[in-house]
Amino acid sequence: MAGILDVPKPRINCSMLSQHINRPVCFLGRVEKVHSTGKTFTMLDGEGQTATVELNEPLEEELSGIVEVIGMVSNKGVLMATTYNILQEDKGIPFGLELYNEAVKVLHDFPQYYPFQVTTSS
Amino acid sequence: MMKLSEGAIEALANGNGWNDAILQLVNIRKIDGGSGPARFRVMMSDGRDTLSSFMLSTQLNFMAEENILAPNCICNLKRHVTNILKDGRRVVIILEIDVLKSANEVAGRIGDPTPYFDGQNKGLQQAPAPAPAPAPAPVPETRPLQQQNRNEVSRGYNRDLVKKAPPAMPVTPGGGSKVVPIASLNPYQSKWTVRARVTNKSSIRTWSNSRGDGRLFSMEIVDESGEIRVTAFNQEVDKFYSLIEVGKVYYVTKGSLKIANKQYTSVKNDYEMTLNGESTIIPCEDNCDVPMVQCDFIPIADLEKREKDAIVDVIGVCKSVDEVTRLTTKSNREVSKRTLNLMDMSGKMVSVTLWGEEAEKFDGSEQPIVAIKGAKLSDFGGRSISASFSSTLMINPDIPEAYKIRGWFDNEGHTVVGQSLTERRGTGIIGGIHIWKTLSEVKAEHLGHGDKADYFSCTATIVYLRKENCLYQACPSQDCNKKVIDQQNGMFRCEKCDKEFPNFKYRLILSANIADYGDNQWVTCFQESAEAILGQNAAYLGQLKDSNESAFDEVFQKANFNTLIFHNRVKLETYNDESRIKATVLSVAPVDHIEYIRRLMVNIRGLAAK
Numbered sequence: 076m077a078g079i080l081d082v083p084k085p086r087i088n089c090s091m092l093s094q095h096i097n098r099p100v101c102f103l104g105r106v107e108k109v110h111s112t113g114k115t116f117t118m119l120d121g122e123g124q125t126a127t128v129e130l131n132e133p134l135e136e137e138l139s140g141i142v143e144v145i146g147m148v149s150n151k152g153v154l155m156a157t158t159y160n161i162l163q164e165d166k167g168i169p170f171g172l173e174l175y176n177e178a179v180k181v182l183h184d185f186p187q188y189y190p191f192q193v194t195t196s197s
Numbered sequence: 198m199m200k201l202s203e204g205a206i207e208a209l210a211n212g213n214g215w216n217d218a219i220l221q222l223v224n225i226r227k228i229d230g231g232s233g234p235a236r237f238r239v240m241m242s243d244g245r246d247t248l249s250s251f252m253l254s255t256q257l258n259f260m261a262e263e264n265i266l267a268p269n270c271i272c273n274l275k276r277h278v279t280n281i282l283k284d285g286r287r288v289v290i291i292l293e294i295d296v297l298k299s300a301n302e303v304a305g306r307i308g309d310p311t312p313y314f315d316g317q318n319k320g321l322q323q324a325p326a327p328a329p330a331p332a333p334a335p336v337p338e339t340r341p342l343q344q345q346n347r348n349e350v351s352r353g354y355n356r357d358l359v360k361k362a363p364p365a366m367p368v369t370p371g372g373g374s375k376v377v378p379i380a381s382l383n384p385y386q387s388k389w390t391v392r393a394r395v396t397n398k399s400s401i402r403t404w405s406n407s408r409g410d411g412r413l414f415s416m417e418i419v420d421e422s423g424e425i426r427v428t429a430f431n432q433e434v435d436k437f438y439s440l441i442e443v444g445k446v447y448y449v450t451k452g453s454l455k456i457a458n459k460q461y462t463s464v465k466n467d468y469e470m471t472l473n474g475e476s477t478i479i480p481c482e483d484n485c486d487v488p489m490v491q492c493d494f495i496p497i498a499d500l501e502k503r504e505k506d507a508i509v510d511v512i513g514v515c516k517s518v519d520e521v522t523r524l525t526t527k528s529n530r531e532v533s534k535r536t537l538n539l540m541d542m543s544g545k546m547v548s549v550t551l552w553g554e555e556a557e558k559f560d561g562s563e564q565p566i567v568a569i570k571g572a573k574l575s576d577f578g579g580r581s582i583s584a585s586f587s588s589t590l591m592i593n594p595d596i597p598e599a600y601k602i603r604g605w606f607d608n609e610g611h612t613v614v615g616q617s618l619t620e621r622r623g624t625g626i627i628g629g630i631h632i633w634k635t636l637s638e639v640k641a642e643h644l645g646h647g648d649k650a651d652y653f654s655c656t657a658t659i660v661y662l663r664k665e666n667c668l669y670q671a672c673p674s675q676d677c678n679k680k681v682i683d684q685q686n687g688m689f690r691c692e693k694c695d696k697e698f699p700n701f702k703y704r705l706i707l708s709a710n711i712a713d714y715g716d717n718q719w720v721t722c723f724q725e726s727a728e729a730i731l732g733q734n735a736a737y738l739g740q741l742k743d744s745n746e747s748a749f750d751e752v753f754q755k756a757n758f759n760t761l762i763f764h765n766r767v768k769l770e771t772y773n774d775e776s777r778i779k780a781t782v783l784s785v786a787p788v789d790h791i792e793y794i795r796r797l798m799v800n801i802r803g804l805a806a807k
Contacts, residue, residue: 168790168791171791171794174791174794174798177798178794181801184805185801
């Protein structure tokens with residue numbers, strides 16, 4: 076777990092899963108359906124595409140709404156989750172998933188302005 | 198007594214023939230053919246029904262003129278032909294007719310016939326043939342028909358009946374000349390008729406001057422050849438105002454023409470028309486050929502080249518719109534006003550001001566395509582547009598230019614930020630659109646250095662608030678905010694009101710430094726914006742300062758490092774040989790993140806495209 080938290084984790088949407096196989100990523104979307112085992116669930120991104128997430132242990136709580144998942148993308152394009160956090164929607168203004176998606180696209184369209192790297196201060 | 202052919206009328210009306218129908222002539226009426234021969238319209242009876250849609254063919258005109266055919270005579274309709282009008286009704290043209298018993302040999306009307314009705318003929322019967330003096334109860338056709346029931350069918354019928362052989366030639370209902378194009382109208386010919394669509398109609402305006410009172414309304418009409426402005430005064434206002442509907446086509450006759458006063462209109466015609474006592478306006482139902490509107494739209498970018506007060510036609514998408522406001526005019530009248538921003542495919546934008554009912558009713562929520570014909574170009578704010586009482590405002594008009602703009606806007610235009618020709622005044626927000634600047638742009642673009650103040654909006658973070666000397670003692674009078682002088686005897690003097698008061702009210706002048714990613718800016722915030730930033734009112738703050746220093750400090754601590762939207766005015770001011778840029782905060786608002794993000798997206802994509 077520590078390993079993944081130290082490295083840059085680009086934010087992606089479903090269309091970018093295939094370009095990030097075996098890499099750590101941050102995926103933010105809306106929970107669609109939780110499997111009965113509680114070990115896997117599907118999520119919708121801002122474009123309406125679905126991604127599948129797998130967990131190490133079954134879920135211990137109700138998962139719904141906007142969730143941010145950090146993990147590795149498997150060969151099959153499934154997100155192997157290391158950790159997740161739920162964004163409270165009852166506070167503040169409603170989360171604009173489509174706008175978030177637009178922002179993610181900007182991040183990837185202009186990598187020269189949004190470099191994904193760790194700068195170490197010497 | 199001759200026996201009439203009962204049932205013949207029904208048959209003829211339905212297009213089934215009837216050979217040698219014995220009919221009684223009920224009425225015959227001459228219709229002036231203008232430059233052609235006269236026509237005679239005849240009403241015949243078969244004892245059971247009557248039908249007025251008979252026309253005498255011109256070669257038989259002599260029978261009417263010599264009174265061979267006269268009311269009550271009995272005739273044998275030997276040869277006829279039936280014409281079908283565009284709307285399906287029938288006209289029976291009498292080609293050969295024999296008079297079996299002349300009028301003076303017949304005592305009176307045979308039987309008790311009633312007008313023949315079926316769906317087609319209903320209209321025919323409702324327009325009893327107006328006749329010259331001896332005939333009973335006529336409705337003279339040449340008078341504007343709004344005075345009787347507005348039965349389109351009957352009027353159209355009348356027009357069609359008078360048609361000569363080629364049905365394509367539009368001829369006016371009775372008493373008129375042939376239809377001429379609007380472009381050919383001139384003051385030297387008086388007997389003309391035009392067939393045109395009304396493209397706009399003003400409201401009734403009244404005036405009162407030393408010579409008395411009056412009212413007028415004006416409209417613009419258009420046909421295939423051109424357009425012309427038409428004005429009606431006083432009595433003609435009563436006659437015609439309620440008859441005219443924008444978008445409908447009418448026959449207009451006998452208006453007077455004079456040289457146009459181009460100052461009031463963008464209509465392209467050297468002449469304009471005034472309706473007088475002889476003029477007639479008759480609705481026309483056959484209007485598919487008449488164009489909907491004639492506009493000569495100017496690209497918004499070209500408005501800069503036109504002179505102020507020019508009358509122009511513009512079209513664009515309503516990118517944003519303000520709320521309606523009410524203001525009082527010099528003559529103490531209250532009027533509603535609304536500003537919107539119009540953008541066309543050039544990417545240029547201009548402010549448009551609407552007035553009165555148009556302002557109140559306007560709905561810009563779906564970013565409609567708005568076209569204005571005859572709008573006034575003003576140099577207010579550089580260049581701006583105002584809809585006057587004679588302008589026509591069209592929302593989402595059914596014209597090709599509108600579809601072009603709609604298509605462009607939906608595909609790419611909606612991302613264009615738009616460059617406005619109209620400078621910002623006042624709050625710097627016109628038509629709901631702010632000028633957004635970053636603080637580095639404000640300095641780089643030397644905002645405020647010109648003759649007039651500049652206004653802009655920015656998203657910035659407060660990095661410093663000066664709490665020293667942020668409060669001053671002001672005159673307690675309602676509208677006076679002048680600083681009072683402490684007389685040290687418990688009284689405070691206001692120089693402006695020239696009075697002394699035992700009290701004062703605290704007011705805020707807050708000096709602050711705000712910053713964004715690029716630069717910072719010192720600004721001054723007066724009462725309202727200062728209270729908004731600090732989250733407390735001036736009176737309470739004054740109290741705190743005097744009584745609880747640490748609580749007072751805490752207010753400032755809390756307010757620091759908040760990010761807000763600032764609406765500012767910036768101006769170069771000279772004081773004792775020293776010129777400095779002064780920036781004042783007019784108002785603050787919380788950051789609307791969704792709107793901010795969208796704006797940033799537009800900017801990012803816009804930059805990328807370059």
